[in-house]
Amino acid sequence: MDYRRTYVRDLFKLAPRTQTSAYGWVKTRRDSKGISFVQLSDGSCFKDLQVVVNEGVLSADVLRQITTGACVRFDGEIVESPAAGQAVELLATGAEIYGAADPEKYPLQKKGATMEFLREISHLRVRGNTFGAVFRVRAQAAFAIHKFFYDRGFHYIHTPIITASDCEGAGAMFAVSTALESAGHENPAYQLKTKDPAEDFFGKPAFLTVSGQLEGETMALGLTNIYTFGPTFRAENSSTSRHLAEFWMVEPEMAFCDLEGNMNCAEEFLKEVIGHILENSAADLEFFNQRIEPELLKTLNHVVESPFERLTYTEAIKMLEGSGETFEYPVFWGADLQSEHERWLTEVKVGRPVILTDYPKEIKAFYMRENEDGKTVRAMDVLAPRIGEIIGGSQREERLDVLERKIQEFGLPLEPYWWYLDLRRYGSAPHAGFGLGFERLLMYVTGMKNIRDVIPYHRTPGNAEF
Ligand code: 4AD
Numbered sequence: 242m243d244y245r246r247t248y249v250r251d252l253f254k255l256a257p258r259t260q261t262s263a264y265g266w267v268k269t270r271r272d273s274k275g276i277s278f279v280q281l282s283d284g285s286c287f288k289d290l291q292v293v294v295n296e297g298v299l300s301a302d303v304l305r306q307i308t309t310g311a312c313v314r315f316d317g318e319i320v321e322s323p324a325a326g327q328a329v330e331l332l333a334t335g336a337e338i339y340g341a342a343d344p345e346k347y348p349l350q351k352k353g354a355t356m357e358f359l360r361e362i363s364h365l366r367v368r369g370n371t372f373g374a375v376f377r378v379r380a381q382a383a384f385a386i387h388k389f390f391y392d393r394g395f396h397y398i399h400t401p402i403i404t405a406s407d408c409e410g411a412g413a414m415f416a417v418s419t420a421l422e423s424a425g426h427e428n429p430a431y432q433l434k435t436k437d438p439a440e441d442f443f444g445k446p447a448f449l450t451v452s453g454q455l456e457g458e459t460m461a462l463g464l465t466n467i468y469t470f471g472p473t474f475r476a477e478n479s480s481t482s483r484h485l486a487e488f489w490m491v492e493p494e495m496a497f498c499d500l501e502g503n504m505n506c507a508e509e510f511l512k513e514v515i516g517h518i519l520e521n522s523a524a525d526l527e528f529f530n531q532r533i534e535p536e537l538l539k540t541l542n543h544v545v546e547s548p549f550e551r552l553t554y555t556e557a558i559k560m561l562e563g564s565g566e567t568f569e570y571p572v573f574w575g576a577d578l579q580s581e582h583e584r585w586l587t588e589v590k591v592g593r594p595v596i597l598t599d600y601p602k603e604i605k606a607f608y609m610r611e612n613e614d615g616k617t618v619r620a621m622d623v624l625a626p627r628i629g630e631i632i633g634g635s636q637r638e639e640r641l642d643v644l645e646r647k648i649q650e651f652g653l654p655l656e657p658y659w660w661y662l663d664l665r666r667y668g669s670a671p672h673a674g675f676g677l678g679f680e681r682l683l684m685y686v687t688g689m690k691n692i693r694d695v696i697p698y699h700r701t702p703g704n705a706e707f
């Protein structure tokens with residue numbers, strides 16, 4: 242058995258009468274007048290292969306084990322299919338059962354299973370139509386992202402997952418420590434070995450990173466254009482359909498770039514990545530359009546073709562105040578925008594993605610470049626219909642004195658940021674960047690309603706199963 246065998250997706254291209262084998266998992270089996278029709282999938286494409294098994298071809302013992310969930314290799318001949326919707330099928334001449342699946346117990350056969358139920362069997366759901374499509378699109382999107390940056394001379398950088406500095410200054414971080422000692426097998430309680438961070442593994446408090454941005458900036462001020470693409474962690478206790486405790490983020494950072502250039506990059510990036518997926522994952526998107534989100538293809542094509550709206554935060558607040566809507570959270574200059582406000586702006590007011598800029602400095606991170614007005618910063622958020630914030634970014638504060646003041650104004654200690662401040666001491670440059678929440682993008686392109694359903698195994702408050 243070699244890995245370079247034929248995928249199901251390649252079998253559809255074979256000429257009739259070609260002898261071949263098909264490997265996969267049985268989705269369904271239907272018997273009619275002594276013939277069995279088996280739908281076989283190996284996840285290589287949306288379409289299943291139909292395998293026709295005539296009476297007497299397989300032994301009774303093998304035939305008995307061909308049930309939903311079983312893993313089987315069929316040997317046979319490609320034939321033209323009389324059935325609608327497929328050009329060819331496989332006429333079986335033999336089969337080997339690799340792994341049977343007890344039809345009484347196999348958890349994935351329930352018709353019309355809810356997303357919540359499927360989440361409980363996340364290790365098996367990938368074998369079904371919806372999640373096969375989700376994870377093929379996820380892989381395609383990751384490739385499109387790397388391609389976008391590769392084509393523009395950006396260098397792919399790996400920033401640390403364990404860090405001692407809080408990038409967003411929001412304090413929602415997971416501690417990393419070996420100061421915990423298991424009290425033993427019998428008693429699952431854990432005891433603190435030490436309360437002094439100096440005695441802990443890293444000799445100081447350490448955390449899972451919330452963003453690779455700060456280290457990304459150091460690399461950009463040497464390599465000019467870089468990006469990171471990796472897991473990030475937030476210990477916010479929010480169980481919404483758009484938040485994960487572990488999510489993947491794409492963070493480009495560009496030297497000699499201001500907010501304008503940053504917006505241009507973000508817009509071009511989203512359009513090209515979505516365009517690539519439309520082109521290369523057409524069958525999967527067609528499924529999402531039919532079964533998950535009826536307007537999906539229309540909106541995605543619209544996004545690729547039309548320019549994003551660009552507004553300042555102050556303009557957006559005026560629009561929201563004049564909207565005549567009653568929002569749950571009040572709107573006033575200085576307020577952080579809630580999902581309901583973001584959705585009104587993108588869905589009702591504009592009908593396309595919106596880039597909001599120049600937010601009040603108090604509601605954004607310390608590293609954003611302060612405007613001349615002393616009140617706002619060169620921030621930008623890209624808001625998308627259905628999702629709200631999909632990208633957050635800014636031009637960075639490159640002036641040493643202003644940055645030092647800002648860190649202190651945010652109540653953060655200067656010491657852990659000595660190396661970040663060094664960038665402003667030695668050869669500082671105007672620079673900018675942004676972060677795309679990879680799972681938010683996937684929700685947008687698949688139409689899936691819950692962020693837990695676009696990552697193989699979700700990490701959320703109360704859940705670290707699998
Ligand atoms: O806006 P955020 O917090 O920005 C940063 O972390 C910056 N350091 C990025 C940068 O400028 N390099 O997060 C960026 C994006 C958000 O727009 C959102 O799409 C996603 O990350 N995000 C989350 N996705 C899933 N679950 C969460 N808890 C998320 N928090 C943020």
Ligand code: MG
Binds near residue numbers: 622633
């Ligand atoms: Mg943000």
